[in-house]
Amino acid sequence: MLVTETIEYLGLHEAIEGTPEAAPSNGRDSTGLLPYFDPVYCSDGSVVSVDNVVLRYDVDMSFGDSSQYVEHLLTKFFADGSWAKIYRNNWGGKIKSSFKARVGKGSFWLGVSDEMPSGELWKSAIWVDFNPNKVGEHAGLQALIGMLHDAAKSVGIQRFDIAHDFPMERDRVMMGKDRKSYEWVRCCGAVSEALGSRGKPGFSRLYDKQAKEKLLSPLTRVEMTCKGDWTSSDIRERAPEIIAFSKVREKALGSTRRHITYKEALAAALSWLESLEEPVQTLLVRLEPEARKATISLMSDERLPCFPEEPVTTAVDAMKRRWLE
The missing domain is CATH 3.30.310 (TATA-Binding Protein)
Structure with missing residues (x-):
């Protein structure tokens, strides 16, 4: 992937022309906006990075x-x-x-x-x-x-946060797992979703990175709090299901056929909710589990590969080499 494409994916203000070798070192862009340290770029244009580290030093x-x-x-x-x-x-x-x-x-x-x-x-x-x-x-x-x-006398990683950034609009992505600890809140004018107990291992957040950082291009982030000794397998086992919605709303509103499908009717209803500035998530979380699952399946194109094993392994190994050796 050209650096120009990568910069566009990450929602940065300026594009850097050329090959990857011409990019600033360590994944940091020339504007200083949305910096990464030891990032791992995935084939789909998303980026995995370690976004927080807590180190513990035992001293005599x-x-x-x-x-x-x-x-x-x-x-x-x-x-x-x-x-x-x-x-x-x-x-x-x-x-x-x-x-x-x-x-x-x-x-x-x-x-x-x-x-x-x-x-x-x-x-x-x-x-x-x-x-x-x-x-x-x-x-x-x-x-x-x-x-x-x-x-x-000894040093260890107490906990860390792993982040996965997707070059997608926030309103096209949501968490798909049903848990009692699910919650959503407004942040920076957009809806953020969370699973688990805040600050505890396994706590996950999905939020609008574009709105938070005032980027020009769409960027949605998934974050998870991890124990210091977690491996990529531990992270994958606890990773939330991330669903990408289909853009069926445009088809529904522009349809001239005599018969309208359930999918198109659902899209029109969700568009109406959106016009009232009512988050789609507020409707979905009220549905019974089976109805919610069926609704999401109608709307979704795909499950995003959140925290894929190889990129996460690379990011975690780099963190340990950097801060423990």
Whole structure:
């Protein structure tokens, strides 16, 4: 695929002419919009990437010494003062001291927790929470992580988010699995769907990346929160079913035949709902499971290959090499 086509798929403002070798390194475009870090481009034009990582470093230091060490590293690598100490109750309420550092338009968090029972103050853990797509290339963050590697007795990935971006309009895509934990909310003027418990492994979101990032071309994102030790098989097993709707509305409204099919009638009804700015999802989630399944089958062209094994394996392996070695 030419780079011009890839840039168009990703909804970027400017196209970069030429072959893939002429593209900016690491999948980052020339405008700085929608950056990727170690992306994996799929044959259908979609992109798989790791969108968030939480690293844990176990250190043989007291809670106080660990906090001072983190402040020392931030002062050393972010001398411009673009960081602050902020209390943040996160990671199960274990964090006693936390810091936020700004990197360009992005940011990342560090936390220090006391991991020993009362009276044993020689062991603690340092956590780093960041989005590689936004801050992974920053030299200061990479140097800080390198120093933590040297100081830690052990290091691991606590959790990460895997993202899959499709060059499609948001209203043509929906989640197809029926679960009690399903919900939809309005975000950036568009409808977002979610499955599972927020922040827990397996939690998945489907939302309009074009609206969120103010892109010129359609882009819909699926995200899943994963345990740090999950493999591509674990992700595939828990991946939500993503359905692409057929564009039957245009056929229904333009039909001049005497007999109108159920499919065309359904399309006309859904178009009417859309004219009232009522999300189609609100109708579908009210249907009984069998009726919902039948309705979706009438409307859908295909099931999108969400989180395919080979691209996900490549993305996860690259994440582990990058941040654990």
